[in-house]
Amino acid sequence: MIRRLSYNITRYFWQVTDFHYDANYSTNGDPNTMCHSDGAKNHSNSIYGNYLCDSPMKLIISAINAMQTIHPNPDFIFWTGDSVPHVKDSELDQVKVYYNIGNVTEQLLKVFPNTSIYPVLGNHDEYPKDAFPPGATSYYSDILSVSQWSKLLGENESTLFKTGGYYSSLINPNLLVLGLNTNLYYGFNPLTQNSTDPSGQLKWLEKQLKQAQISQKKVIIISHIPPGLFELSSGLMWFSNNFNEKYVHLVSQYSGIISAQIYGHEHTDSFRILKDSSGTPSGMLFLSPAVTPWKSTLPGVGANNPSIRLYEYTRETGEILDYHQYFLNLSAVITTSKDNWEKEYEAKRDYGLTSLNPVDFMQAARSFRNKPQLFKKYLQYNSVSQNMNPDCNDTCKRVHVCSITELRISDFNDCLNKPDPTFHPQPHSHPHTTPQPKRHVPRYMVIVICTLAGTVFVLAVIVAIVCIKKHTVFIPHQYSRFSSPVGKGPIN
Numbered sequence: 001m002i003r004r005l006s007y008n009i010t011r012y013f014w015q016v017t018d019f020h021y022d023a024n025y026s027t028n029g030d031p032n033t034m035c036h037s038d039g040a041k042n043h044s045n046s047i048y049g050n051y052l053c054d055s056p057m058k059l060i061i062s063a064i065n066a067m068q069t070i071h072p073n074p075d076f077i078f079w080t081g082d083s084v085p086h087v088k089d090s091e092l093d094q095v096k097v098y099y100n101i102g103n104v105t106e107q108l109l110k111v112f113p114n115t116s117i118y119p120v121l122g123n124h125d126e127y128p129k130d131a132f133p134p135g136a137t138s139y140y141s142d143i144l145s146v147s148q149w150s151k152l153l154g155e156n157e158s159t160l161f162k163t164g165g166y167y168s169s170l171i172n173p174n175l176l177v178l179g180l181n182t183n184l185y186y187g188f189n190p191l192t193q194n195s196t197d198p199s200g201q202l203k204w205l206e207k208q209l210k211q212a213q214i215s216q217k218k219v220i221i222i223s224h225i226p227p228g229l230f231e232l233s234s235g236l237m238w239f240s241n242n243f244n245e246k247y248v249h250l251v252s253q254y255s256g257i258i259s260a261q262i263y264g265h266e267h268t269d270s271f272r273i274l275k276d277s278s279g280t281p282s283g284m285l286f287l288s289p290a291v292t293p294w295k296s297t298l299p300g301v302g303a304n305n306p307s308i309r310l311y312e313y314t315r316e317t318g319e320i321l322d323y324h325q326y327f328l329n330l331s332a333v334i335t336t337s338k339d340n341w342e343k344e345y346e347a348k349r350d351y352g353l354t355s356l357n358p359v360d361f362m363q364a365a366r367s368f369r370n371k372p373q374l375f376k377k378y379l380q381y382n383s384v385s386q387n388m389n390p391d392c393n394d395t396c397k398r399v400h401v402c403s404i405t406e407l408r409i410s411d412f413n414d415c416l417n418k419p420d421p422t423f424h425p426q427p428h429s430h431p432h433t434t435p436q437p438k439r440h441v442p443r444y445m446v447i448v449i450c451t452l453a454g455t456v457f458v459l460a461v462i463v464a465i466v467c468i469k470k471h472t473v474f475i476p477h478q479y480s481r482f483s484s485p486v487g488k489g490p491i492n
Contacts, residue, residue: 010321014067015078015309017224017264018122018290018492019104022054022085029053034087046334051303051386054085055292060104062328063291063308064111066341070326071310076171077115079108080264081122081224082492086294089128094139097127098146105148117152120179121165122224122265123186123492131191132183134198136163164199168208171220175259175318176212178205180223185243193240202246209254218259218318221251226263226285228272229412231382231403232301234395238265241409248274248407255282259318262286265492267296267304269325269381273358273365273405281358284320289384293330296492305330305384307344320356322348327384344385350377365404368397369420375400 022034028042029035035045035053049059067077083104084097108117123130126139133139140162144150150158157167157179165181183189184198192198212219227247230236237244251258255274261283267290274283288309295303306328312321325344333339347353352374353360368375375397379390392400402415 009315010312011075011315012071013074013076013078013311013313014071015080015262015264015286015288015311016063016067016291017080017288018082018267018292019060019063020054020085020124020290020292020294021057021060021083021100021104022087023057023100023103024085024087024091025049025053025056034085046330046337048328048333048339049293049306049330051293051330052295054087054294055306057103057107059291059306059328060107062339062341063306064107066326066328066339067308067310068111070341074112074115074310075315077108077112077117078177078222078262079117079119080222080262080288081120082124082264082290083122084124084129086124086297092127094127094142095146097125098142101125101143101147101149105152109148109151116171118169118177118179118222119149119152120223121181121183123183123188126183130183130186130188132165132181132186132189134164134184134192134195140165164201166199166201166204171318172315174217174316176208176217176219178208178219178221180205180221182223182225182227182239182247185227185239185247186225187237187240196242202250206250209250209257213254213257217257218316219254219257220259220318221261223261223263225265226261226272226287227251228285228407229403229409230266231270231400232266232268233298234399234416235409235412236298237409245408252276252282258283259313260284260286260320262288264288264290267292267294267492268301269304269307269384271361271404272407273362274407275405281362284356284358284361286320286323289325293386302383303386305386307384308341322346322356325381325384329385331386345381350381362405365401368401 024036026035026037027045027047029037029045030041030043031045031050031052035050045053047056047058048062049056083101084092121143126132144153144158144161153161153167154169157169160167164184167179169177171177181199181201184192184201197203209219225238227239227244230238239247251261252274255276263285266287268287269289270287272285272287273281274285276282289304289307291306291308293303293306308326310324310326312323313319314321324346326341327344328339328341347356351364353364368378376390379392380388383390398416402412406412406415
């Protein structure tokens with residue numbers, strides 16, 4: 001008798017994202033120049049990284065080994081992009097980009113040789129960064145061959161990947177994964193801004209979702225860049241608005257069959273809630289923080305501790321039951337030199353949720369407004385416990401909540417500007433001092449002060465006349481160069 005395999009059981013999978021491997025990281029390197037060694041001065045960086053720099057190979061190996069130690073037999077691994085460091089394009093070339101990604105591929109295959117690994121491209125995984133080409137180009141074929149992704153994707157997946165960096169794959173007979181290339185929609189991609197559907201991905205995505213709906217399959221979407229806005233920078237939208245509108249409309253239309261959407265890119269720990277046309281929460285977007293600890297160049301955005309995420313899910317439906325966030329406390333590593341990965345939190349337990357469905361997450365997000373301790377906990381997790389005492393006033397809180405609950409720019413602005421009595425400004429920490437009563441100034445003091453002032457004025461006039469007669473000219477100091485302002489360019 002053949003025993004039928006039950007899919008309605010709890011299983012696990014890993015997500016790992018934003019390695020940003022920097023082969024030039026040096027323990028003697030200058031943290032102000034990405035920990036690259038200039039030979040002029042020795043610094044003391046940890047072998048596992050620095051908050052101002054990208055990941056050394058030691059950190060990448062440590063993260064992957066931690067995954068294997070914590071849960072060695074996951075059903076699969078989602079690898080959501082960005083393996084190339086945050087360096088100037090002049091320090092890279094196309095071949096270096098391919099080999100950088102390939103080095104990370106090798107490490108994952110070395111530790112998990114028998115586990116399905118589903119990769120997607122990040123915006124830094126191209127040269128120049130962000131400039132992802134629409135259509136079938138040699139770039140996508142080279143990722144498969146030079147970066148060794150042909151070892152991760154099957155023949156059918158690889159054939160489709162060559163057309164634009166996206167693919168579909170059956171996880172099991174009931175569950176489909178769609179690996180998307182949302183770098184095509186990135187607001188900083190100069191090659192797709194005048195396109196309506198680069199690489200035909202939106203049309204393909206709609207077809208895949210429609211077929212899944214007909215065949216009663218569930219879908220998990222994975223990609224690097226999420227739709228919506230960045231919670232740490234009010235108004236910073238990841239997609240170009242026209243792509244954001246189309247994408248959000250499409251996934252909202254098929255939210256009934258999409259079990260989860262899983263992204264990276266931000267380096268921070270957050271989530272987004274998709275709503276249907278009636279405004280009812282209908283889907284979840286999970287945004288996992290990065291392995292790299294690198295501090296963003298965007299004002300107000302800090303560093304993070306390296307992180308990895310383990311999800312609980314049901315095989316039959318792909319429903320996300322919970323997730324466990326693990327991290328490496330880099331501050332402790334710097335003093336102990338031990339790479340001790342530990343659990344930071346569990347989503348259900350620490351957010352006080354009964355489930356990870358969008359309705360429960362919406363209630364949690366709205367409760368951030370009047371539950372300061374819960375919101376503070378979220379802020380701590382947002383930096384992967386790198387910032388244990390985050391400062392966030394009422395405006396900051398609004399941006400967080402509105403970024404979580406609104407994926408369209410118009411809805412975000414409405415949320416931000418709408419009067420809401422449940423938002424309460426947080427008290428500031430500046431000490432208050434009681435003003436002292438005014439004291440009467442004696443009359444003789446007034447006379448003395450006025451006399452001195454008159455004398456100074458007369459002397460000033462005399463000096464001015466002398467200077468004019470001698471043709472004295474004052475030349476202000478001229479700066480030879482001004483530092484450029486912080487741009488609005490890509491930061492992750």
